[in-house]
Amino acid sequence: MPPRVYLDWNATAPLRPEARQAMIDAMDVSGNPSSVHAEGRRAKALIEKARGTIATAFGADGADIVFTSGSTEGAALALEGRGLHGAEIEHDAVAAWVETDLAVAPDGTVTVPDPEHSTLQNANSETGVIQTLPEGLAVCDATQSWGKVPLAFNWMGCTMALASAHKLGGPKGIGALILKRGTDLAARIRGGGQEMGRRSGTENVIGIAGFAAAAEAAMRDLDAGTWDRVEKFRNILESGIVAAAPEVILPGKDSSRLPNTACFAVPGWKGETQVMQMDLAGFAISAGSACSSGKVRASRVLTAMGYDDAVASSAIRVSLGPDTTEEEIGRFIDAWTAQYRKFRQRAA
Known part of the structure; x- marks a missing residue:
């Protein structure tokens, strides 16, 4: 058969071998990233190295990268209580938090009259239709785009963007909210103040390592x-x-x-x-x-x-x-x- x-x-996407190896290596890092001893500092250093790798891969140098459990959590963190507008073609994770009143054309493109108070996906997961991103967009769901098409946060013109590792060959259950430095963002998960106070909870060190390796490999594939x-x-x-x-x-x-x-x-x-x-x-x-x-x-x-x-x-x-x-x-x-x-x- x-x-x-x-x-x-x-x-x-199937797990990339680079991500698998990075996760295996990270399993030997035993410390809590919030601990000040050598083991903790080693775990923290792994996270910060991964954060830098992802920033470079996503063209987000100078931006803040907040690790989440994926784009669904990232959407909630970015959108809850902001009263933004979106289109009916947005993923359910985004549509749940916005007023879906933006016009959708028969070809799948969306008109965004007020970008600063709107969210827009870069590419639709069902049809693959890619949107033209307006300057000043509040939030961009770029989950399906990273690694498949040329894209860089620093020239997308948006304030925040969503990413999920498993869409580009990383592990499931880890993602990121990328935002312009200085953006006001209230924490939804409170506790120890991890992720610059924006998302508390002990970091998923193994998942973060796999995410970074997958992002780096995905961009190599794109360039090739x-x-x-x-x-x-x-x-x-x-x-x-x-x-x-x-x-x-x-x-x-x-x-x-x-x-x-x-x-x-x-x-x-x-x-x-x-x-x-x-x-x-x-x-x-x-x-x-x-x-x-x-x-x-x-x-x-x-x-x-x-x-x-x-x-x-x-x-x-x-x-x-x-x-x-x-x-x-x-x-x-x-x-x-x-x-x-x-x-x-x-x-x-």
């Missing part, structure tokens, strides 16, 4: 043009799907997109059904965001873009990574096409 093919990189090859394979995938199913809809296809993301729908063929069929065929894909405790529902993103429920409930997302091969893409096209033909026969 052929090996399984992982095509859900936007949900989580790795994602250009990924984009080529994504385009081959979409061409194969369109050839097999001429009625297929590709939301956001004509917009600037992440190089690895393909979102498509055959109206009436439920996304949940396709995910299960592809899983049985040996392919891991998703229907919408993977951060909903296993729930599959009509895509809120596609609904905001103006698609009806027949399309929004039928969309799937296939997201590639640097390890994806052209042979795997061919196998996926064949497997999906076989299931599509069965769907058409049942619908006839």
Whole structure:
């Protein structure tokens, strides 16, 4: 039986070997970073070295980097109580804290009339659509963008940005809120005053070490043009799907997109059904965001873009990574096409 093919990189990227090794090494650092003895200072030094590595990788030199458990916590820390505006296409972790009243165009782009009081994702996790960031934006959710497209916090023009390690090959459960130095930010988790008083709790030393190693390796891949090859394979995938199913809809296809993301729908063929069929065929894909405790529902993103429920409930997302091969893409096209033909026969 052929090996399984992982095509859900936007949900989580496989752990990079550099991150794994950095985490193994960090396990030997036994001290608490808040302790003043030699063991504690060693742990603290590891954290600060990682903070510097991430700042360099993300073009955030001179900014503050607050380690969190991931972008969901970072969003709460950045957005709670601020009364910001956002769009319905924002990730649930962001939409929960903002007024989702910004206009979304059919191509997935968002109009932001008041950047200083708004939040905007840099790239959508479902469609891959990349936004033009307005100068002075309060908060940018860059979770899906780091390591996939050229991006630097210092030229993004925003006050705060979100990052999550597992999206770029780091461990799950560690992320960062990046903010311009001097930004007023009230702590949501109080206690020992770690992370410059903005996020208390003993730091996840092992996760932070893995995060830094993954960020550094991800930027090397980006500089080497790795994602250009990924984009080529994504385009081959979409061409194969369109050839097999001429009625297929590709939301956001004509917009600037992440190089690895393909979102498509055959109206009436439920996304949940396709995910299960592809899983049985040996392919891991998703229907919408993977951060909903296993729930599959009509895509809120596609609904905001103006698609009806027949399309929004039928969309799937296939997201590639640097390890994806052209042979795997061919196998996926064949497997999906076989299931599509069965769907058409049942619908006839």
